Amino acid sequence: MSVSDKLTHTFRAGMGGSLSQLIWYALLACGVWLFFYILFRSHYQTRRIGRNNPLPNQIPREILCSFRSIVLFGIVTAGVVYAAYSGWTRLYVEVDEYGWGWFAGSIVLMIILHDAYFYWTHRLMHHRRLYRWMHHTHHRSINPTPWAAYAFSPAEAFVQAGIGPLVVFIMPVHPAAFSAFMIWQITFNVFGHCGYEIYPQWFLKSRLGMLLNSVTHHTLHHENFHSNFGLYFNVWDRILKTNHPDYEPRFELATRKLPNSDDMR
Numbered sequence: 001m002s003v004s005d006k007l008t009h010t011f012r013a014g015m016g017g018s019l020s021q022l023i024w025y026a027l028l029a030c031g032v033w034l035f036f037y038i039l040f041r042s043h044y045q046t047r048r049i050g051r052n053n054p055l056p057n058q059i060p061r062e063i064l065c066s067f068r069s070i071v072l073f074g075i076v077t078a079g080v081v082y083a084a085y086s087g088w089t090r091l092y093v094e095v096d097e098y099g100w101g102w103f104a105g106s107i108v109l110m111i112i113l114h115d116a117y118f119y120w121t122h123r124l125m126h127h128r129r130l131y132r133w134m135h136h137t138h139h140r141s142i143n144p145t146p147w148a149a150y151a152f153s154p155a156e157a158f159v160q161a162g163i164g165p166l167v168v169f170i171m172p173v174h175p176a177a178f179s180a181f182m183i184w185q186i187t188f189n190v191f192g193h194c195g196y197e198i199y200p201q202w203f204l205k206s207r208l209g210m211l212l213n214s215v216t217h218h219t220l221h222h223e224n225f226h227s228n229f230g231l232y233f234n235v236w237d238r239i240l241k242t243n244h245p246d247y248e249p250r251f252e253l254a255t256r257k258l259p260n261s262d263d264m265r
């Protein structure tokens with residue numbers, strides 16, 4: 001393939017990647033926002049985790065920063081596509097090449113890798129030499145809304161986008177498997193920033209709750225900065241003892257049943 005053909009495909013893929021992320025992110029964040037903050041606001045009042053409401057200009061700022069992040073993600077996607085057309089990545093197009101077992105397994109592996117990548121880059125960005133210019137933008141949302149999920153500084157947006165190149169350079173990945181991973185990633189992130197606990201009360205004491213992070217977990221990170229660095233799984237925080245000491249009580253508080261909770265339905 002000629003260089004000009006590669007550049008044309010690269011441009012289209014960058015635009016397509018950004019557009020599909022934008023559509024899924026905007027639809028989901030909009031839906032979650034409407035559900036919790038407008039339509040069922042009073043019904044889910046007890047599930048609100050943060051003690052305050054979002055600041056007046058917070059949501060427009062989160063939306064603008066998220067839009068900028070998605071444009072930057074598109075540049076990274078374009079770079080990956082150029083590398084793929086040049087034969088430098090391990091992307092493959094025929095599912096039969098590795099089979100459906102690997103197709104499904106690669107999605108799980110990408111999620112596990114991303115969880116580790118996020119924990120360590122996140123902790124690094126909290127270092128006092130990096131925090132202000134890399135991670136402060138995201139932490140301006142003390143009480144995050146669904147729109148905070150991608151509200152990053154440009155530097156952080158590139159770090160967050162780094163998981164894409166990382167996986168396609170180190171392991172065989174089918175583009176559809178990568179898309180499934182992205183859908184999981186966006187969905188988990190949008191709900192993780194929604195500000196309302198979505199799991200039932202028994203969740204945290206179950207095996208699933210030992211493994212998966214809740215909305216309360218990440219909301220506490222936005223409140224106090226020094227704990228709860230994990231993304232999907234409560235594994236790294238547990239191993240490195242960085243879970244917030246009030247994680248369980250705050251989860252209990254957000255999921256408590258009021259005496260008249262049946263009347264609210």
Ligand SMILES: [Zn+2]
Pocket residue numbers: 138144148149193218222
């Ligand atoms: Zn966050």
Ligand SMILES: [Zn+2]
Pocket residue numbers: 122126135139221225
């Ligand atoms: Zn942070």
